[in-house]
Amino acid sequence: MSTNAEIFARREAAIPRGIGHSTPISAQRALNSEVWDVEGKRYVDFAGGIAVLNTGHCNPHVMAAVREQMERFTHTCFQVLLYEPYVTLAERLNKLAPIDGAVKTAFFTTGAEATENAIKMARAATGRAGVIAFTGGFHGRTALTMTMTGKVFPYKKGFGAALPEVWHVPFPAPQLDVTVEESLKYLGFMFKADIDPARVAAIIIEPVQGEGGFHQAPPELMRALRKICDENGIVLIADEVQTGYGRTGKMFAMEHYDVKPDLICVAKSLAGGFPLSGVIGKAAIMDAADPGGLGGTYAGNPLAVAAANAVLDVFEKDKLVDRANVIGERIVARLKKMQQRNDLLPMAAVRAVGAMIAFDIVKERGGEVPDAEMTKKVTQRATDEGLILLSCGTSFNTIRILVPLTAEDAIIDEGLDKLEIAMSA
Structure with a gap:
């Protein structure tokens, strides 16, 4: 051994x-x-x-669901042959997500795919390119999500120039010695000096920062971001890859606030250990991309989708x-x-x-x-x-x-x- x-x-x-x-x-x-x-x-x-x-x-219920799906098929590529469990899971999440109006869901494979596709959707819906993120935030390791991540070491060191059209605002937390007023003041300076808000497609934020140190975004910050987004036609994206699925004592961490996002990114506990991620959001934004603009060969893999439906069952039952x-x-x-x-x-x-x-x-x-x-x-x-x-x-x-x-x-x-x-x- x-x-x-x-x-x-x-x-x-x-x-x-x-x-x-x-x-x-x-x-x-x-x-x-x-x-x-x-x-x-x-x-x-x-x-x-x-x-x-x-x-x-x-988890025995999750494992049983995956074994049952394995006996049927393990892959078709959803864009080639769709399967009902994918649709069912999307319907369930559409009902659960704290988002106003008609809601749709698309599935991917990793958390970085979810956050990157959320930006793609926001850009397609607004016709803009700019993205505002926060210092200390973690959104992935691809070229775009690495740029959005607000932490240099180890995620950016040695990987060359960042992609354009991404800006960072200081995240407010007592341990970081930054107040909400200071964050919003910095954002105001940015709109005057660096980017017209009319060029911003999305603001992306973790309701509770993960890699950044488990700092919760204050309610007054979320209210201010929602107001700024509404006034300027900007898409508000909640990165719930780590906070989602009950971890914060709500199914989604955004339920701790009295405002709602336009898009929510999910992954991690979505499928109980099987690789699956998704974006849940307002139907008008989700539908902005042309057919073929979203997806992936393994996106919404049937085994992972079966696990994810079982995870929701476990959450309800237990x-x-x-x-x-x-x-x-x-x-x-x-x-x-x-x-x-x-x-x-x-x-x-x-x-x-x-x-x-x-x-x-x-x-x-x-x-x-x-x-x-x-x-x-x-x-x-x-x-x-x-x-x-x-x-x-x-x-x-x-x-x-x-x-x-x-x-x-x-x-x-x-x-x-x-x-x-x-x-x-």
Whole structure:
């Protein structure tokens, strides 16, 4: 039997270093919120494949749906031979999405495809090219989505010039020392100095930033963006690739606001571990592109679509949106107790929206100076203790928790016990 080290040595010889790794673990099998590596060691999973596994590893209902579809067919290319489950899934999402008026949905394969196609739709609908995004935002690794991403390292370094017609506004959050007023003031300057709002096709924003550090967009910012978009004919795009599907205690994070977007990008937990993404939006915008302008050979793959319909069934049956709030309250209560302890590393800004949970590791108790080096050590210690834990943030000092919404309380508590050990001063 191969060891983790042996497999990683082979990986180093066969796979480029640009594909990074957060842990030295080679997975052998997984179930719900537990993973076993090739050496037989068991781990509690607080990463969920980066928010992909809201319904857990190998959810039995999802697996059964995929097996059933496998017996029928695995691929036709939807643009050649359509299949009813794709239509059914679109109909279900159209009813769920917090978007006014007639709604349509198109499916793709990755989160980057979803965000890039949302921009294509906005450009087709408006006849404009400009895109406004936010610092700290993450929208993908393609040429366009990399340009929209508001973080240079590691997503842009060494990849040449950015694409034109994309601008960034500072994202407001207390930990970033930026207010909503400052963000909007900067946007006003941009409209005067760089781009006429009449040339802007879309403003894209994560309701809660993922890679940027789990910062929630303030309600007053969303209201202001909606007003700006309405006044200037701009499409407002909510990138819900990470926040969508119950993670924030609502089916969509935009349900936390009293305004609605024009388009919503979904992926990650959409299909419970199978590659599927989508754009849900106002029918007039979705229909702007000519036939053939959207799609992809594997877009809306039948196995992934079957999984996605099953995921929605699981959400309804197990009330996972409600469960997200219960999990969030449980974990945050424990983290705040940890924050008061002098025998643990200094913690700051414990925050959560539903079960999208994070805190910062800082150099001094009560301070705000990021400690990226210690944050990396904490994730490494966690691995040693049997906990899969990820970091994020523009200062690389944020610990994020994305435990599956199907995780049992006992498993969550076990993971928090391991986290405490990893956080020992």
